[in-house]
Amino acid sequence: MSNDNATSTSTSTNININTGASNRQVRLAKRPEGAATRDNWQFTTEAVPEPGDGGVLVKTLSLSLDPAMRGWMNEGKSYIAPVEIGAVMRAGGVGVVAASRHAGFAVGDVVYGTLGVQEYALVPADQVQRSGLVKVDLGLGSITQWLNVLGMPGMTGYFGLMDIGEPKPGETVVVSGAAGAVGQTVGQLARIKGCRAVGIAGGQAKCDWVVNELGFDACIDYKAGPSAVREGLKAHCPKGIDIYFDNVGGEILDAALARLARHARIIICGAISQYNNANSAPAQGPKNYLSLLVNRARMQGMVVFDYAGRYPEAIAEMSAYLKDGRMKSREDVVEGIENFPEALNRLFSGQNFGKLVLQVAAH
Ligand SMILES: NC(=O)c1ccc[n+]([C@@H]2O[C@H](COP(=O)([O-])OP(=O)(O)OC[C@H]3O[C@@H](n4cnc5c(N)ncnc54)[C@H](OP(=O)(O)O)[C@@H]3O)[C@@H](O)[C@H]2O)c1
Numbered sequence: 001m002s003n004d005n006a007t008s009t010s011t012s013t014n015i016n017i018n019t020g021a022s023n024r025q026v027r028l029a030k031r032p033e034g035a036a037t038r039d040n041w042q043f044t045t046e047a048v049p050e051p052g053d054g055g056v057l058v059k060t061l062s063l064s065l066d067p068a069m070r071g072w073m074n075e076g077k078s079y080i081a082p083v084e085i086g087a088v089m090r091a092g093g094v095g096v097v098a099a100s101r102h103a104g105f106a107v108g109d110v111v112y113g114t115l116g117v118q119e120y121a122l123v124p125a126d127q128v129q130r131s132g133l134v135k136v137d138l139g140l141g142s143i144t145q146w147l148n149v150l151g152m153p154g155m156t157g158y159f160g161l162m163d164i165g166e167p168k169p170g171e172t173v174v175v176s177g178a179a180g181a182v183g184q185t186v187g188q189l190a191r192i193k194g195c196r197a198v199g200i201a202g203g204q205a206k207c208d209w210v211v212n213e214l215g216f217d218a219c220i221d222y223k224a225g226p227s228a229v230r231e232g233l234k235a236h237c238p239k240g241i242d243i244y245f246d247n248v249g250g251e252i253l254d255a256a257l258a259r260l261a262r263h264a265r266i267i268i269c270g271a272i273s274q275y276n277n278a279n280s281a282p283a284q285g286p287k288n289y290l291s292l293l294v295n296r297a298r299m300q301g302m303v304v305f306d307y308a309g310r311y312p313e314a315i316a317e318m319s320a321y322l323k324d325g326r327m328k329s330r331e332d333v334v335e336g337i338e339n340f341p342e343a344l345n346r347l348f349s350g351q352n353f354g355k356l357v358l359q360v361a362a363h
Helices: 006-013 068-072 151-165 181-192 204-212 228-236 250-257 290-294 304-324 337-349
Strands: 022-028 041-047 056-064 092-100 110-114 120-123 172-176 198-202 216-220 241-246 259-268 300-301 330-337 354-359
Touching: 022 056, 041 337, 056 110, 068 337, 151 181, 151 241, 151 259, 151 304, 172 181, 172 250, 181 198, 181 241, 181 304, 181 354, 198 204, 198 228, 204 216, 216 228, 228 250, 241 250, 250 259, 259 290, 330 337, 337 354
Parallel strands: 172 198, 172 241, 198 216, 241 259, 259 300, 330 354
Antiparallel strands: 022 041, 056 092, 056 120, 056 354, 092 110
16 A cells, blocks of 8 residues: 655644554453453553664554454454454554654654554554555545545455456356445446446445445345345346455345356355354354356455555555545544544444544554
C-alpha cells in the first residue's frame, strides 16, 4: 500500500502528532470459548516508548477490526501464528509517524501497518518490513477508505474476484456478507466488470443499501425466513451462479452450491458463521459439494497476504473507481480504544454496517 509520493499528505490533514504521556493497550488475557467477552482482554497502560536506531514510533489513528481477529485468538495452526496470551492484540491500522530514526519515514507521514490495539506502536528496525509499514497517500482515499476499499478487505475482494473468480461480462456473481467490507467491494467490482451482482446480507436496510446505493442487481435478506436464500437464489439467478464469493460459510454456502452454473468458481474467503463455534468445534462443511462434480465447478481458498506484491495495481484501479464515482465505500466507525471488546463483537452480531473501524485518536 505504499506510495512514494505520499510524504506531503500529512501536512494537508492537520493530524495531531503530539505524543501523549502514556500508551493504552489491549492485550489478550485468555483464549475464548465461543464468542469473546470483556474477560478475554486485559487493558494495560505503559509509557510511550522511543524508537531506537532505524525504528519508528507510530501514533495510532484508526484500526481495522476484522473477523479474522477471532481466529487469531485461538490456539493452533493457521495461516498466521496465534496471538500469544499477554501480547498486545494484533491489528492493522493507519497512524501517523510521531518519531522516526528510519530514513524512509519522517515525522508526520501517514502510514499503514500492523500497529496492534494500542495508542502507540513502536516498530523496531528489524520489524519495519514484517509489520508491513508503508506510507499511504491520502490523495487517493481517506484514512477509513485505506482500511476498506484501498486496504486489506478491498485487496481481498479484488484479488479473490479477479484472480480466482475470473469474471466475464454477463456472468452472475453472488456474494455473501454483501454489505460488509469485502462484500461491498466484490459486488461493485463485479458490476464494473460487466457481471450481474447478487448480494446476500442480513436485514432489509443492508439489502436496500446494497441495491439502491451500490447498484447491485439484487440482494437477498437471509434473515427473512428459512427458505429466503434458496428462494432468492432461484429468483435472482435463473441461469445459476457463475461465481460465488463466500464470506460466511455454513448453510448459505450450501444453498449457493445447490444453484451452481456449469463451470462455476467458488471463492472461499471466509466463514464468519463458524468462527464463534463453541468449544472450537470445526466449521460445518458443505453438504452439497457433489454439485462441484456435476457442474465441473471449482472451489478455491484464498489468503489476501499472498497478493501483497500486487496491491499497488489494485489500489491504482480501485482508487480511480472511487474518484470517478463508480465505487462507493461505507465505513462504520466506533470511537475509543476502551470500546474495542464490544466493537469487535459487532462483526458477529451483524451490527456493523460497512467496514468496521475503531478510531483511536482524532483525525
Ligand atoms: N481470506 C482472506 O484473506 C480474508 C481477508 C479478509 C476477510 N476475510 C473474510 O471475509 C469475510 C468478511 O470479512 P469483512 O471484514 O468484510 O467483514 P464484514 O462483512 O464487514 O463484517 C462481518 C459481517 O458478517 C455477517 N455475519 C456475521 N455473522 C454471520 C452469520 N452467522 N451468518 C451470515 N453472516 C454473518 C454480518 O453481516 P450481516 O448483517 O449481513 O449478517 C457482519 O456484518 C470474513 O469471513 C473474513 O474472515 C478473509
